[in-house]
Amino acid sequence: xxxxxxxxxTETADYVRRGLDEAGHNVATSADGREGLFRAAGEDWDLxxxxxxxxxxxxxxxxxxxxxxxxxxxxxxLTTLGGIDDRVAGLNAGADxxxxxxxxxxxxxxRVTALGRRAHRVAPETKLKVxxxxxxxxxxxxxxxxxxxxxxxxxxxxxxxxMRHAEQVVTRTMLLEQVWDLHFDPHxxxxxxxxxxxxxxxxxxxxxxxxxxxxxxYSLRATP
Amino acid sequence: xxxxxxxxxxxPLLFGVVYWSTTHLMELQIDASVAGxxxxxxxxxxxxxxxxxGEVVAALIGRSPDFFYLxxxxxxxxxxxxxxxxxxxxxxxxxxxxxxxxxxxxxGIRGRGxxxxxxxxxxxxxxxxxxxxxxxxxxxxxxxGLVLAIVLSLAGGAALSLSFLRxxxxxxxxxxxxIRGDLQRRxxxxxxxxxxxxxAASLNAxxxxxxxxxxxxxxxxxxIAHDLRTPLTRLRQxxxxxxxxxxxxxxGDTIIEQTLRDIDSILETFGALLRIAQIESGARKAGFAVxxxxxxxxxxxEIYQSxxxxxxxxxxxxxxxxxxxxxxRELLTQLFANLLDNAVRHSPRYSAIELRAYRRSDRVAVxxxxxxxxxxxxxxxxxxxxxxxxxxxRSTPGSGLGLSLSEAIxxxxxxxxxxxxxxxxxxxDVSLRCE
Numbered sequence: 001x002x003x004x005x006x007x008x009x010t011e012t013a014d015y016v017r018r019g020l021d022e023a024g025h026n027v028a029t030s031a032d033g034r035e036g037l038f039r040a041a042g043e044d045w046d047l048x049x050x051x052x053x054x055x056x057x058x059x060x061x062x063x064x065x066x067x068x069x070x071x072x073x074x075x076x077x078l079t080t081l082g083g084i085d086d087r088v089a090g091l092n093a094g095a096d097x098x099x100x101x102x103x104x105x106x107x108x109x110x111r112v113t114a115l116g117r118r119a120h121r122v123a124p125e126t127k128l129k130v131x132x133x134x135x136x137x138x139x140x141x142x143x144x145x146x147x148x149x150x151x152x153x154x155x156x157x158x159x160x161x162x163m164r165h166a167e168q169v170v171t172r173t174m175l176l177e178q179v180w181d182l183h184f185d186p187h188x189x190x191x192x193x194x195x196x197x198x199x200x201x202x203x204x205x206x207x208x209x210x211x212x213x214x215x216x217x218y219s220l221r222a223t224p
Numbered sequence: 225x226x227x228x229x230x231x232x233x234x235x236p237l238l239f240g241v242v243y244w245s246t247t248h249l250m251e252l253q254i255d256a257s258v259a260g261x262x263x264x265x266x267x268x269x270x271x272x273x274x275x276x277x278g279e280v281v282a283a284l285i286g287r288s289p290d291f292f293y294l295x296x297x298x299x300x301x302x303x304x305x306x307x308x309x310x311x312x313x314x315x316x317x318x319x320x321x322x323x324x325x326x327x328x329x330x331x332g333i334r335g336r337g338x339x340x341x342x343x344x345x346x347x348x349x350x351x352x353x354x355x356x357x358x359x360x361x362x363x364x365x366x367x368x369g370l371v372l373a374i375v376l377s378l379a380g381g382a383a384l385s386l387s388f389l390r391x392x393x394x395x396x397x398x399x400x401x402x403i404r405g406d407l408q409r410r411x412x413x414x415x416x417x418x419x420x421x422x423x424a425a426s427l428n429a430x431x432x433x434x435x436x437x438x439x440x441x442x443x444x445x446x447x448i449a450h451d452l453r454t455p456l457t458r459l460r461q462x463x464x465x466x467x468x469x470x471x472x473x474x475x476g477d478t479i480i481e482q483t484l485r486d487i488d489s490i491l492e493t494f495g496a497l498l499r500i501a502q503i504e505s506g507a508r509k510a511g512f513a514v515x516x517x518x519x520x521x522x523x524x525x526e527i528y529q530s531x532x533x534x535x536x537x538x539x540x541x542x543x544x545x546x547x548x549x550x551x552x553r554e555l556l557t558q559l560f561a562n563l564l565d566n567a568v569r570h571s572p573r574y575s576a577i578e579l580r581a582y583r584r585s586d587r588v589a590v591x592x593x594x595x596x597x598x599x600x601x602x603x604x605x606x607x608x609x610x611x612x613x614x615x616x617x618r619s620t621p622g623s624g625l626g627l628s629l630s631e632a633i634x635x636x637x638x639x640x641x642x643x644x645x646x647x648x649x650x651x652x653d654v655s656l657r658c659e
Contacts, residue, residue, distance in 0.1 A: 011461060019468075081449075081457075081498060084503065102458075184558055189531075
């Protein structure tokens with residue numbers, strides 16, 4: 001993906017660029033808010049990563065301006081520890097996701113991939129399909145092959161998220177945020193236990209399509 | 225009270241003086257008139273011939289209705305006058321009989337008797353009715369005055385002491401609020417410049433100082449967290465880069481991995497501290513909305529269910545459906561998650577935990593209880609402070625900030641955590657405004 005990183009802290013910029021380069025992305029950087037806005041609006045990007053605190057023009061204002069100019073490019077906000085209003089303010093300004101510095105590489109990589117995908121969707125779907133798992137979003141049913149699988153609401157949400165991000169890595173934090181709407185780490189194995197239960201229900205004796213990616217998270221793939 | 229007492233003593237004295245001087249004056253006047261009349265009678269008959277005196281007296285009767293005359297001979301027979309015969313007492317005398325009976329024409333006569341030739345006796349007197357009326361008037365006036373004075377002084381004294389007490393009560397009430405934790409309060413100053421205002425001003429200045437000091441203390445831990453964010457961020461980033469430089473190290477439980485975990489733990493503690501500071505400063509209050517508390521609590525239970533199962537604990541859940549409160553969904557989730565986490569973590573295996581939520585008058589009550597070791601009464605205030613850990617809990621994981629964060633969130637929602645003995649164990653009661 002073509003990614004523009006607007007970040008004034010050189011060490012963080014370096015860190016982010018290295019991690020994304022490794023994942024095969026094309027990263028450009030800007031260290032100033034105004035310059036960043038100019039580049040973001042003037043060129044074509046798959047993803048924008050913007051720091052909250054910037055010289056020239058702060059991150060929130062940058063994103064707001066972009067959105068009001070009709071630029072739909074996905075935006076990931078970076079912010080420092082402790083701002084409890086930051087996430088909500090960022091999302092309200094038009095950002096799509098949010099990371100608190102410092103973050104793990106795998107977290108950044110997973111979210112970047114997840115955001116990149118989003119831009120390609122055109123119309124909201126009513127059905128999802130991965131391998132032979134079919135999910136009807138309107139009827140709230142899941143079938144594997146011929147068999148209907150009975151899922152609890154939470155398990156359904158979990159599978160839905162995994163399916164929407166099939167072939168991608170989703171981190172534990174992403175799952176806590178999107179499936180449980182939790183914005184702190186409870187330090188319990190709620191995610192693990194639900195994954196394990198979900199596997200039990202959808203594996204149906206065939207290999208598990210839900211892979212555990214060591215040190216990163218989980219991934220739903222078409223092959224076991 | 226005091227003023228009333230003082231008045232009650234001074235007043236009768238005043239009354240006594242006025243009464244005595246008034247009546248005494250009138251008596252003197254009467255005596256003078258009587259003496260004058262006797263002198264006139266005696267000078268009219270220089271010889272002192274009794275029958276002639278009798279004619280003079282008889283002629284005087286009726287001229288002045290207030291005067292009373294008596295001329296009697298040595299045998300005690302009345303010769304002239306409008307009084308019956310009497311004992312010939314010499315000098316100033318009150319006519320015998322009641323002096324207060326107005327209907328008795330002879331009541332209240334004061335006069336003088338003199339001895340004449342041949343053992344005769346002349347008495348001339350004046351009616352003292354007026355004198356007595358005057359006396360009564362003075363007495364009555366003074367009595368009314370006394371009553372009025374006592375009432376006024378009591379009322380005045382009471383009003384004065386009430387305002388006095390009220391000022392003191394205002395100071396006490398403010399002090400109580402401050403002790404309870406509301407450091408913003410100040411003692412009201414009336415601007416009258418009196419001693420109370422000076423006292424209030426001094427106390428308020430002292431409170432300003434205390435508040436500044438406490439703010440300073442709080443700021444220190446926040447400042448530390450704030451200042452250490454950047455170096456810790458760099459540390460972590462560099463460690464990750466180092467880890468990735470050697471792919472063989474990825475994911476294993478190496479020194480780098482352990483160090484990363486420790487740094488994350490420190491970052492989490494700082495994050496919680498900064499969060500508490502922000503919540504206490506009132507951030508997020510604007511984002512309040514109606515929250516489905518029933519759903520929220522069930523979600524919280526779900527998060528900790530596996531931990532509960534791992535410790536073979538039981539949880540008794542009784543949540544009324546459709547409980548709505550006004551607040552911040554994310555913060556309330558954190559509040560109750562912390563409380564439930566504490567209950568699970570600090571209770572031994574096989575303990576029983578309960579979570580109840582129900583409507584209680586115009587509020588919603590959420591009660592999380594356990595039958596674990598509980599918290600001794602003397603520590604129930606302290607555990608809400610940052611970093612406080614009970615003796616037995618020092619070894620369990622956690623930063624000691626969970627309850628502080630929960631309390632800060634509770635205060636943002638205009639309530640407090642009520643910790644009590646669950647007989648045995650700990651019970652935490654949170655009361656929220658119903659929506």
